Amino acid sequence: MQQYHAVVRNILANNVTIDSGDRVLVLSDRSTEPVASKFLDGLLANDVHAQLFIMADREKSGEEPTPEALEHILAFDATFCLTKHSLTHTSARKQAVAAGKLFVTMPGITEYILTEGAMTADSVRVERETIEMAEKITRASAAIIHSGGGSHRLRVPLEGRDGIASTGVFRGKGVGGNLPSGEAYVAPVEYAVSGTLEVNGSIAGIGLVDEPVVLEVREGRLESASGSQGARLLEMLGDGLGRQVAELGIGTNHAAGVIGDILEDEKAYDTIHIAFGSNNTFGGTIAAGVHIDCIVAGPTVEWV
Structure with missing residues (x-):
């Protein structure tokens, strides 16, 4: 105790x-x-x-x-x-x-x-690096995520959207967010994300993936997800707005790892996450009653 x-x-x-x-x-x-x-x-x-x-x-x-x-x-x-x-x-x-x-x-x-x-991370370091990453997101017009050793490509338009620094440091009142934290995230342009993504880390509500789950996204909507865990993801999201791409996040916490717990997984270095569902609470327009994060470890991110 x-x-x-x-x-x-x-x-x-x-x-x-x-x-x-x-x-x-x-x-x-x-x-x-x-x-x-x-x-x-x-x-x-x-x-x-x-x-x-x-x-x-x-x-x-x-x-x-x-x-x-x-x-x-x-x-x-x-x-x-x-x-x-x-x-x-x-x-x-x-x-x-x-x-x-x-x-x-x-x-x-x-x-x-x-x-x-x-x-256990150094909160000063996490705050600094998270703010820097959020500024990079704000400057970008799009992010192109390469996963699965380069065999999958997802284009995420970001024009006019500001990156948000989730530092885990909350000064004063009238603020909120994750603790522990360490991620910079953004609500992508709605109905514009397209391509495929290999999720090799974890999925919120499911845990570590047994095998990579390949997601296919067209015009911002998740059209398919491979394997039994992909089927479970689709079930959790439903057939409506829950399938819309809601978020792109970049992990910035040096003490975090991919352990099967989304609170820590989405903060880990060398990961990105794509979430589906609601984003109306952080700059988007989608209110779906669900928000599910999917973690990709070791991706290549191309900023354009």
């Missing part, structure tokens, strides 16, 4: 602004309750006024929290979301930030990530 106290102390010192007297909510679900309870204990041990609320597991990333959970979020000054699936790209996050709350999402968080993985 002392290890958790130290981890939380480091987060409070380097990643977030929690003022004296702030009321802090730890939002959890049944799957992550054990880690969330230890995280709560770490907050209390560091003299933070904190409370735990447990909701039912969401079925997929991007699904909204329960109405009762949203009531709690809006009643507290800051929320740490230690949940199975991501609440990052939800209306709840948007509402909390607009109301001047701190909203930190930690989907799929594990003891390993907190004590040995991405959370």
Whole structure:
């Protein structure tokens, strides 16, 4: 337990602004309750006024929290979301930030990530390198992703879209995002991404891929995904807007690896991720009620 106290102390010192007297909510679900309870204990041990609320597991990333959970979020000054699936790209996050709350999402968080993985990174370095990558994205008119040893090519138009730096450092209130973090990401031009991509890392809600999953995208829509895990991806996304390309992300956390947990995987060096579904919370126009990331390790990125 002392290890958790130290981890939380480091987060409070380097990643977030929690003022004296702030009321802090730890939002959890049944799957992550054990880690969330230890995280709560770490907050209390560091003299933070904190409370735990447990909701039912969401079925997929991007699904909204329960109405009762949203009531709690809006009643507290800051929320740490230690949940199975991501609440990052939800209306709840948007509402909390607009109301001047701190909203930190930690989907799929594990003891390993907190004590040995991405959370152990040098936050100053991660912040600097993430901002630099976001600036590169903003300058680009498109990114061409080469995967599968060069046998697959995906063109991602970015004209007029700004890169976003997810640094894992949140100054003040009215902000939100992942912790741990370390990724620069962007909402590509809608209905314009085309080509094929070999996913050889992991898929949110599925984990590490058993064999590479080849995705075919036409006019921004995922038309096919190979293998049984590709079929599962299509099932999670549904037949509607969930199949639209929502995000291009670049990992910038030197302490992260591809371990089968999307929270860490999408932050790892030498990875990119393409997500499908909602992007209306970060500069796009798609509201699909789902957001699924697909990790590619060792790609070649051509900026044009």
